[in-house]
Amino acid sequence: MSFSEAIGTFLFSIFRLSTPIIYAALAACITKQTGLLNMAIEGIMLTAALSSVVFSALTQSVVLGVLFGMLAGSLIGGIISYANLIGKTELYLTCIAINLIATGGTTFALYMITGTKGTTFSALPSLEVPNIDIPFIKDIPILGTMLSGHSILTYFAFVCAFLVWLLIYKTRLGLRMRCVGENPNAALSVGISVTRIKTVAYLISGAVGGLGGAFMSMSYVTWFSRDMLAGRGFIGLSANNITAGSPVGATLFSMLFGIADASANVLQITAAGLSYFVKMIPYIITILGMVIMEAIRIRKGLKFKDQVVRKAIAGTANEKDLT
Amino acid sequence: MLALNALGDLSFNDLLYEGLLAAEKELGFDVSYSEVGTDISTYEGYFFDFCAEGYDYVFLRSGFLDLCKKYAADYPDMKFIVYDTTSMDECEADNVYLYATASFESAYLIGMAAAGTSKTGVIGFVGGQENPVINDFLVGYIQGAKAYNPNIKVCSAFIGNYNDTAKALEIATSQIKTYNADVVFAVCGGASLGVFQACYDNNVFAIGCDADQYVVYNKKGEAKLAENIITSCLKKMDSSVLNIMTWISEGKDIFTDTKAVPLGLRDGVVGIADNENYRKFVPEEVRTKIAAAEKDIINGTVKVQTAYKMTQSEIDALVESVTP
Numbered sequence: 294m295s296f297s298e299a300i301g302t303f304l305f306s307i308f309r310l311s312t313p314i315i316y317a318a319l320a321a322c323i324t325k326q327t328g329l330l331n332m333a334i335e336g337i338m339l340t341a342a343l344s345s346v347v348f349s350a351l352t353q354s355v356v357l358g359v360l361f362g363m364l365a366g367s368l369i370g371g372i373i374s375y376a377n378l379i380g381k382t383e384l385y386l387t388c389i390a391i392n393l394i395a396t397g398g399t400t401f402a403l404y405m406i407t408g409t410k411g412t413t414f415s416a417l418p419s420l421e422v423p424n425i426d427i428p429f430i431k432d433i434p435i436l437g438t439m440l441s442g443h444s445i446l447t448y449f450a451f452v453c454a455f456l457v458w459l460l461i462y463k464t465r466l467g468l469r470m471r472c473v474g475e476n477p478n479a480a481l482s483v484g485i486s487v488t489r490i491k492t493v494a495y496l497i498s499g500a501v502g503g504l505g506g507a508f509m510s511m512s513y514v515t516w517f518s519r520d521m522l523a524g525r526g527f528i529g530l531s532a533n534n535i536t537a538g539s540p541v542g543a544t545l546f547s548m549l550f551g552i553a554d555a556s557a558n559v560l561q562i563t564a565a566g567l568s569y570f571v572k573m574i575p576y577i578i579t580i581l582g583m584v585i586m587e588a589i590r591i592r593k594g595l596k597f598k599d600q601v602v603r604k605a606i607a608g609t610a611n612e613k614d615l616t
Numbered sequence: 617m618l619a620l621n622a623l624g625d626l627s628f629n630d631l632l633y634e635g636l637l638a639a640e641k642e643l644g645f646d647v648s649y650s651e652v653g654t655d656i657s658t659y660e661g662y663f664f665d666f667c668a669e670g671y672d673y674v675f676l677r678s679g680f681l682d683l684c685k686k687y688a689a690d691y692p693d694m695k696f697i698v699y700d701t702t703s704m705d706e707c708e709a710d711n712v713y714l715y716a717t718a719s720f721e722s723a724y725l726i727g728m729a730a731a732g733t734s735k736t737g738v739i740g741f742v743g744g745q746e747n748p749v750i751n752d753f754l755v756g757y758i759q760g761a762k763a764y765n766p767n768i769k770v771c772s773a774f775i776g777n778y779n780d781t782a783k784a785l786e787i788a789t790s791q792i793k794t795y796n797a798d799v800v801f802a803v804c805g806g807a808s809l810g811v812f813q814a815c816y817d818n819n820v821f822a823i824g825c826d827a828d829q830y831v832v833y834n835k836k837g838e839a840k841l842a843e844n845i846i847t848s849c850l851k852k853m854d855s856s857v858l859n860i861m862t863w864i865s866e867g868k869d870i871f872t873d874t875k876a877v878p879l880g881l882r883d884g885v886v887g888i889a890d891n892e893n894y895r896k897f898v899p900e901e902v903r904t905k906i907a908a909a910e911k912d913i914i915n916g917t918v919k920v921q922t923a924y925k926m927t928q929s930e931i932d933a934l935v936e937s938v939t940p
Contacts, residue, residue, distance in 0.1 A: 302793040306786060410622060411806045412781070415836040513782045514813060518806060523780040558790045562771040563939055 301438025303555060308439070308447055309513065311551030313338070313522075315450040316505025317529020318536075318543035319457050320366075320498040325538035326461055327494040328474035332388035333373055334502050335526030336395030341366040341506025343399045343413075346517040347406060350417040358420060359446075359507045366503025367496045369395070374495035378488045400519045414516035422446050422512040444512035446504060453501060454544040460497070461540065470494055474538075502526070528575075535582040550575045617671040618649040618857070619662060619680070627805065627826035628853060632675070632699070635857025642858070643865050645673075652677065659683060667691050673864065675699055675857065681707065681714070688712045695871060697860055699853070702748050702924045703878040713870050715860065717851055718880025719749070720756030720922045721913050725888040725906050726823055726849045727760025730799040731768045732902030733821060733846060738940055740791035740800035741772040742784055742811050750774070751923040751931055753803045753825070753849065758938055759920055764905065769940035771795045775804050784810030792818045795940050799823065801849070815844045821897060824848035828889040846897045848889040856885040878922075882914045 317334045324331040331337075344365035349358025373391060376382045400410055407416035422444050431441035461467040472480045473490045481487055509525075510517045528550050529543075536542030553575045561568035618636045620629045633649060640647040648671075652662050656679045663683045666674050671694060676684065678701045688696050688709040696712045698705075703716040730739040741757055743750040754772055761768045771791040775783050784807040791797040792814060801823040802811035808824060812833070815822035822845045824830065833842035856879055863870050870877075879885045888894075888906060895903070912918035923931055 299794050303790075306790065310786065411626065412809060414809055415833075415838045509782060514785055514810060516781070516809070518779060518781045518809065520777075520779040521781060523777065523783065554786075555790075558773065558787050559794055561773040561787075562791065562795060 297434045298438060301435045303559060304435070304439035305442070306558070307548065307551045307555045308443055309551075310554045311548045312444070312447045312450050312508050313505045313513070313525045314529045314532060314547040314550050315454065315544050316501055316508065317526045318532040318547045319450075319453055319529075319540055320502035320505070321530045321533035322457060322536075322538050322540050322543045323461070323470075323498040323501065324491075324494050325533055326467075326474050327470045327491050328477065329377075329384060329491060329494070330388075330530075330534075331370075331373075331495070331498055331502075332385055332530065333369065333391040333395075334498075334530055335522055335524070336388075336392040337366045337369045337499050337502040338506035338509065338526050339395045339399055339520075339522045340369055341503035342510035342521060343402060343506075343517045345503075345507040346413050346417060346419040346510045347402075349511060350413075350419040353418075353420065355420045355422055355511070358511055359422065359504065362507035362511075363500040363503035366499035366501070366506060368499065370495035370497075370499025370502075371492070374492040378491055396520060399517070403517065403519065410519065412516050412518035414518070417516075419515060419517075420511065421515045422507070424512075444508065446508040446512050449504070450508075451544070453504065454540050457501070457540040461538075466490075466493065505529070531576070531579050535579050535586065537586060549578065617666055617669070617673070618647065618675040619652045619666070619677060620649060620675075621654055621677065622651045626832050627829075628851070631827055631851075631853040632857060635854035636675075638854060638858045639861040643861055645861060645865075654679075663687065667694065670694070673697065673861070678702075678705075681705060684709065684712045695864075699856070700749065701876045702752075703876050703922060704924045705876045706874045708874055711871055713860070713873065714876035715856065716876045716878045716924070717853075717856070718878045718886060718922065719752045719849070719851060720759075720920050721880040722849050722851070722886035722888060723753040723756030724760035724763070724913065724920045725910060726801060726847065727757040727762075728764040728906050728909060729760075729847055729888060729894075729898050729902060730757070730801060730821075730823060731761040731764040732905070733898050734768070734797075734799045736796045736798045737765065737767060738769040738771065738795055738797045740788065740795070740797035741770060742787050742791070742800060742802050742804055742808075743772065743774040744778040744804035744807065745776060746774045748924055750803055753801075755923040755926065755931060755934060756920055757801055758934055760909075762938065763909070763918075764902070768938060769795075770935075770938040771797050771940055772935055775807055778805035778807055781807050781810035781813075784808065785814045786810075788814035789818065792820055799846070801825075803849070812841045812845060816841050820844070821846045824889075826851045826853075828891060830889065830891050830893050843893070845893060847891070847894040850887045850889050852885045852887070856883075859883065859885065880913075881910060 320334050321331050341362040345358045345362030348361035376387045377384045404410050424442050424444050427441045431437040469485050469490050473487050477487045532546040533543045557568045557572045620632050636647050639645050673695045675697045681698050684696050685707050698714050701714045701716050758770050773787045788800050788811040798820040802808035803825045812822050824845050828848045830842050830845040
């Protein structure tokens, strides 16, 4: 294989590795905007992965398979929001419970449906989301290998990032979500139903997470196997946390995790010690980034307070002048 | 009583269970089994349950070893057999038998097969977790590959668990595409499926582990994936269970050893899977050499090192000597 082709395949794998993380980060981003941390993304994606395999096998339709994955994700999102908002349960405990239920529940469902506890492989005739070759671009060296031939769901992850951005910053619903996230009491005072907005956020978040689950089991590999998410949901969650709910930032940061993962995979072979170090980098950046972001936020906050105080002083000064 | 992780993995645990059934059928033992999972913190409860139920013979996972060391002497009427320990483990109690599988011997033959079949001179290894049991495979594999072709390059990488099929696929793909590996050895339990898929996608050869994966996948109606699996590194847990029970029923006192007993090629509990795919894709000349090496290992003329007796830096040096 030529050098350029090797580089191209490496870059290609970055996109493939990043896709589930991007979906997870976007799902987390949506709830984050309404002020909720969706820790159950791992469980949502795992459930969606099983659901899409089962329904694509039952209906023999790729679209329905993916849709049922999204529905399963939304369903879990609905359960969480019901428990949290109506039942007033502690959100984090609920999410942890959902993750644990998903681990055991998917294996149980797998056993009930296929009679095996390992994987749906060969037990269910599930389908695959097709890959797309981009005309013209695919013939360019490196760039072609890197960008062409991905799954539809990989391309859609980037479209999805744009859609989530659109939803949050350009729609009425998005404005309300941000409003609820910033100050629920203020939102309530102008007649926005906080419960409803948060529920909707959880449903959408579940659907986006569901897409990630469907990618795992219908595109990355074409089967469901137990615990197949292996922490990707949590990585997406941290990609979102550092960027504080910005969809574009979350996507870019997910790519960074993808880059680290891809480099670690390749480095593990030539320099085993170094690969562990590379794997550490995104997490170090996460912590450093969070500290820096927080510092910036505090300083901004101080500045803001400073201005308020100055204005107030200026105001009183003016009043004095008037009298 | 047989305590195992969980049934349905199509390899290690299912093989243990088959051995148990064979012991029931051929030797007339009353048998039962229990799925104890991998959480060692729960093992103490299981251990005392088994003791309370009063079985004559109990097969235990290696995670039970510490419990055996502590409590086995309190139950002199029972006999404990701990399977899949490392060959360095020992236990003083005279009703405990430790049994290690000499995977490095069969992995040596697999290494020869891989090196002999490879056209690019680069072969791959995808392990589950980096632990002594998996390292034993790797060490044998590299030694075998080097014995066949001193210039062979071996890419080795670990997934970190035994479930993540997607990561197995990713790692195998990078070995194939970036390093030109054209035979990949999967020692990662359920995640091996990802390696087989990667090998199928890129049309290179795969090698399975524990059970004969070619036969297993063919049985499941997946001839497509099976086609690229040229052989498997057999770890016949079924025959080892049956062997041990046979010795016991013949009245052989196996429990006097305090050290773990490594069972290998000589005992027929490990080996290289010989099936139609093996004969089709592994060249005749290579197969003859493998058969000769098998004999040499059994009669001791070829000495293969086990990872259990190597330090980490020795293992690292061996891995580095073949890194592409």
